[in-house]
Amino acid sequence: MMVLVLALAxxxxxxxxxxxxxxxxxLTYVGVAVxxxxxxxxxxxxxxxxxxxxxxVFAFGFITNTLLAAFIVFIGDRIGVRELYLAAVVAFGxxxxxxLASVRRIVFQRRGWE
Amino acid sequence: xxxxxxxxTREKLTHLKxxxxxxxxxxxxxxxxxxxNARLMATLAAALMLAGFMLVAQWRGNAVLAKSPERQTDxxxxxIIQELTSENTALRSExxxxxxxxxxxxxxxxxxxxxxxxxxxxxxxxxxxxxFELVKGPGIHVTLVDDERVLLPQDxxxxxxxxxxxGAEAVSVNGMRVDALTGFSGGDGTIRVDGTVLAxxxxxxxxxxxxxxxxxxxxxxxxxxxxSTFPGVTVVVERRxxxxxxxxxxxxxxxxRPVEEN
Numbered sequence: 001m002m003v004l005v006l007a008l009a010x011x012x013x014x015x016x017x018x019x020x021x022x023x024x025x026x027l028t029y030v031g032v033a034v035x036x037x038x039x040x041x042x043x044x045x046x047x048x049x050x051x052x053x054x055x056x057v058f059a060f061g062f063i064t065n066t067l068l069a070a071f072i073v074f075i076g077d078r079i080g081v082r083e084l085y086l087a088a089v090v091a092f093g094x095x096x097x098x099x100l101a102s103v104r105r106i107v108f109q110r111r112g113w114e
Numbered sequence: 115x116x117x118x119x120x121x122x123t124r125e126k127l128t129h130l131k132x133x134x135x136x137x138x139x140x141x142x143x144x145x146x147x148x149x150x151n152a153r154l155m156a157t158l159a160a161a162l163m164l165a166g167f168m169l170v171a172q173w174r175g176n177a178v179l180a181k182s183p184e185r186q187t188d189x190x191x192x193x194i195i196q197e198l199t200s201e202n203t204a205l206r207s208e209x210x211x212x213x214x215x216x217x218x219x220x221x222x223x224x225x226x227x228x229x230x231x232x233x234x235x236x237x238x239x240x241x242x243x244x245x246f247e248l249v250k251g252p253g254i255h256v257t258l259v260d261d262e263r264v265l266l267p268q269d270x271x272x273x274x275x276x277x278x279x280x281g282a283e284a285v286s287v288n289g290m291r292v293d294a295l296t297g298f299s300g301g302d303g304t305i306r307v308d309g310t311v312l313a314x315x316x317x318x319x320x321x322x323x324x325x326x327x328x329x330x331x332x333x334x335x336x337x338x339x340x341x342s343t344f345p346g347v348t349v350v351v352e353r354r355x356x357x358x359x360x361x362x363x364x365x366x367x368x369x370x371r372p373v374e375e376n
Contacts, residue, residue, distance in 0.1 A: 007159035011166025015174075018167075022175030024182070030172050037165035044158045055157040062161050 004045070028077075028085055029070040035092040036069035037062065042099035049106045065092075242284070245293030245362035249284040253321035253357045254328055260314065262346030263303030269341065270298045270305060273318060276337045280330025282320040284359040288312050291362035324353040 022030045040062040047053040069088050076084025179185055186194065241247045256273070258265070274292055277285055285292040290307050300306045305316075320327050331338045331351055338349045 003155055003159055004162055007163045008166045011163035012170050014163070015167040015170025020171045020174070021178060022171050024175065024179045027172065027175050027179060030168060030175070034165065034168045034172050037161070037168060041158065041162050041165055044161065048154055048158065053154050055154050058154075058157055058161070 029073050032069040032073050032085055032088045032092070033066045035089060035096070036065040039092045039096045039099065040065050042096060042103060046099050046102045046106070049103060049110075245284070245291045246364060248361045249321055249359045251283075251321045251357065252324050252353075252355050253282070253319065254324055254331075255352045255354050255357065256316075256318040256320070256331070257348075257350040257352075258316035258318065258341070259348045259350075260316070260344075260346060262344075264344045264347065265305065265316075265341075267298035267300045267305055270307075270316075273331075273337060276330050277318070277320040277322075277327060280320075280322065280327045282322040282327060284321045286319045286359045288317055289360055291360055293362040295365065296362075319357050319359055321357055321359055328353060 040058070043061070044053060044058045047058070069092065072088045073085040076082055183191065183194070238247065242249055270287065274285055274287075287307055290296075290310065292307075296308055298305065298307060299309075300311075305312045328351055330336070331349075338351060341347050341349050
């Protein structure tokens with residue numbers, strides 16, 4: 001677990017060091033993509049705790065989820081339904097909370113706190 | 115006893131072999147699972163790192179956008195416009211004020227430079243009159259020949275006086291400027307100007323209106339006719355268009371000193 005926290009911290013540090021800024025017209029795309037990426041990560045943590053984790057499935061899911069999220073925003077932009085990104089936000093948000101809850105439950109069960 | 119002993123030993127050995135094989139297999143499984151776990155962890159860690167990186171980039175971009183006018187509410191925009199308008203007005207009036215100051219300063223400097231110019235011109239004129247500047251212009255050239263050495267210093271004083279009365283602006287005798295401090299002296303047939311003995315042929319140059327100067331010398335009963343009555347003295351007066359009178363040396367005060375009085 002410590003390794004994962006360190007990896008996240010390393011990513012944040014790298015982002016701070018490289019001074020990269022997403023241009024304003026891409027903000028919505030990357031925002032939803034970030035949400036999708038975090039959702040995938042928590043899904044992966046949950047799967048690894050349930051011992052059903054497969055790294056190929058995870059990597060593929062991570063990439064496709066992220067790209068799909070950005071694509072949904074793009075489609076919404078093109079067909080004049082700008083609010084379509086809200087669908088992606090809601091979907092990924094719910095999944096994020098689900099995954100987090102599962103992780104919490106498993107960890108609590110393992111430690112015998114329940 | 116003797117027969118059963120080897121068979122029991124074999125049994126024991128077989129058992130030991132089985133046990134050790136099982137342990138090796140278990141160990142291998144553990145190692146394999148460890149490897150797999152490490153791989154899974156590495157994948158997860160890489161994904162998290164990427165997510166963190168994207169998060170920060172997004173955060174930054176959003177922070178920049180939040181400050182841009184497109185993201186402000188109408189009320190905020192109205193306030194911003196009001197502030198900008200009042201700032202604009204203040205800056206406009208500041209520009210006006212500074213421009214007036216520039217115009218004032220320009221006028222002041224032109225006034226001052228004009229004053230300075232006039233003062234410089236006046237100084238130049240005063241220096242010319244006092245004899246400290248080279249003077250060029252029309253005038254007359256007087257040649258005095260005195261073969262018998264009868265001329266006295268008073269005759270030169272009279273000559274310079276006559277010339278000044280005729281409007282001479284600058285006078286020189288044998289190239290020496292006659293200024294406010296010049297004095298003629300001499301005796302025994304020599305004439306000195308400020309202690310310098312003059313050569314025998316005297317050349318007096320006066321700058322001024324040539325007609326007036328000539329008249330002042332050649333009037334009937336004037337200096338020319340008076341001097342010409344002396345034995346061996348000839349006076350030649352010529353009008354010239356372009357004459358030069360040298361500058362006198364700068365004055366040196368030994369006893370007195372100039373005092374400025376307001």
